[in-house]
Amino acid sequence: MRTVPSSPGVQVRVPAKVNLELQVGPLRDDGYHSLATVFHAVNLTDDVRVTPATHWGCVVNGPYAAAVPTGTDNLAVRAVQLLGERFGIEEMLQIDIDKHIPVAGGMAGGSADAAAALVAADALWSLGLTRADLMGIGAEIGSDVPFAITGGTALGSGRGEVLAPVLTQADFHWVFALQHEGLSTPKVYAECDRLRVGESVPAPEPSGALMSALRSGDVDELAPHLRNDLQDAAISLMPRLREVIDTGMEAGACGAVVCGSGPTVAFLCASHHLALDLMVTLSAGKVADDVVRAVGPAPGAHVVTDLHSVGPA
């Protein structure tokens, strides 16, 4: 059940993501890795509401609330404070987050909340910014924030913040095997570097075969092209992920890939019914702390109610 309070304000819904492909290139001078990635948004969502207030506040509800900071280290708070500073707005906001995206799970939940907060504050403050403007500000908060604004399926380059849409024909059915314990994104990148030390790392190039599978919408064509260069690093830091992947594949998933920096594992399924069967098998196998189902592609951050504009004529 969604628990965001019904106070005046703007509420935005925002999706989680899985990287269908994550090619990690060399470490750049600025501490980031150059990427070629295919982001895919799924309908596992957080809701973020911003409301005018007399002081800054952040309240997080939902199953993952306990793991989320509520001060200025919350990415949604940082994002709207940055937006306010940029446009000289002094109004303070209450930010209510209904958190359903796993925390530190590789599904970009924090980035999603930052994206949602930017879209909501833009509407509340009637700034009229374009999506490109918001994505530019979002990229200052984190590399994954721009994609949470666009949603759908998109090719990411640079450090992940430069996006181009990718055509997809079908809805894809996913099952996600979640772990209570998270993995830190910088630690997983560092482990990837450690595992590749001494190797020459080529510039990342998106895979034509993956693009063509997405265009065709054929699940069986897509499955063998799921790829994540951070997967070995995530497994190295959390070895039980290997068993999670093996269990899901033996239970009939078409394909499996660790989400971003992990530890969530995404399983691609041939149908809604096979996704339900896989959920049952994974839950019974006790290899994951929780199992959820979702469909992609899903839309990016969008306003779901705008009570700000409702009032006496």
Ligand SMILES: C[C@@](CO)(OP(=O)(O)O)[C@H](O)COP(=O)(O)OP(=O)(O)OC[C@H]1O[C@@H](n2ccc(N)nc2=O)[C@H](O)[C@@H]1O
């Ligand atoms: C791995 C990915 C794949 O989409 O997602 P998550 O698993 O975190 O969701 C992303 O690259 C995470 O993006 P995001 O979580 O926004 O990371 P940022 O805040 O920009 O960066 C956090 C840290 O991750 C490392 N980093 C991030 C992006 C990148 N291209 N190269 C990096 O090396 C750097 O150490 C950086 O200081």
Ligand SMILES: Nc1ncnc2c1ncn2[C@@H]1O[C@H](COP(=O)(O)OP(=O)(O)O)[C@@H](O)[C@H]1O
């Ligand atoms: N709104 C938020 N939701 C989740 N995590 C947040 C948020 N704001 C800040 N964080 C911090 O960001 C870290 C990474 O969170 P998250 O984006 O969920 O993970 P990932 O990068 O693996 O996708 C968390 O451990 C948490 O401390």
